[in-house]
Amino acid sequence: MAALGSLTARSDDDIPVRTPRLPAREAAERELSDPRYHQHDPNPIQRALDWLWDRVDDLFGAAAGATPGGWIGLLAIAAFVLLLVVALRLRLGAVRRTPTTSGALFSDTPRTAAEHRAAAERHAAAGHWSQAVQDRMRALVLSLEERTLLTPAAGRTADEAATEAGLTLPRYADQLRTAARTFDDVTYGGRPGTEQAYAFLTTLDTELQQAKPDLATTPTWSRG
Numbered sequence: 001m002a003a004l005g006s007l008t009a010r011s012d013d014d015i016p017v018r019t020p021r022l023p024a025r026e027a028a029e030r031e032l033s034d035p036r037y038h039q040h041d042p043n044p045i046q047r048a049l050d051w052l053w054d055r056v057d058d059l060f061g062a063a064a065g066a067t068p069g070g071w072i073g074l075l076a077i078a079a080f081v082l083l084l085v086v087a088l089r090l091r092l093g094a095v096r097r098t099p100t101t102s103g104a105l106f107s108d109t110p111r112t113a114a115e116h117r118a119a120a121e122r123h124a125a126a127g128h129w130s131q132a133v134q135d136r137m138r139a140l141v142l143s144l145e146e147r148t149l150l151t152p153a154a155g156r157t158a159d160e161a162a163t164e165a166g167l168t169l170p171r172y173a174d175q176l177r178t179a180a181r182t183f184d185d186v187t188y189g190g191r192p193g194t195e196q197a198y199a200f201l202t203t204l205d206t207e208l209q210q211a212k213p214d215l216a217t218t219p220t221w222s223r224g
Helices: 004-007 022-033 045-067 070-097 113-125 129-146 158-168 170-187 194-211
Strands: none
Touching: 045 129, 113 129, 113 194, 129 158, 129 170, 129 194, 170 194
């Protein structure tokens, strides 16, 4: 009876407080949204970078697990791939620097030899040796065409012009080949023109204006 009396005499203050689940969750969220709890959180960019590096780490971890030798094997493969890329880059770079003779000597706009000579002189006066070399070579070839020592041909390259002119003027064959190679180096090979190269082409152009064809070796199509 005493125990029963003590139970019945228990006041309402001894009853545990039970807060409903939903209001408790909302109260916790409001508390955690306080900026004081987030002062040292990483910024969005840092979180994105952390996520990216986690994915890269997972990728390399998976690759290392699937590669014989683990991380050592993976590093060996990566080093081999890097060396292969470097070798290809050097090879392609060397090919790109190799002069090509596939380009036409002249543009679509027709000009005379005198016009090209004048343009070459203007470029030379301004110190633009690459353009001066190009225009002087074009003047040289056009001058031979105007004298009917070369038959005009659309799309002709500098090498082709030099080879054909060398048949008509065999005394200048070597110089013509050198002139064509100089033009190709400047135009397609990425090599800058020089004052010496321009002087060589100017001298050759001047001499060719007075040169007489060798009728014994001149093709019939180039005889005037």
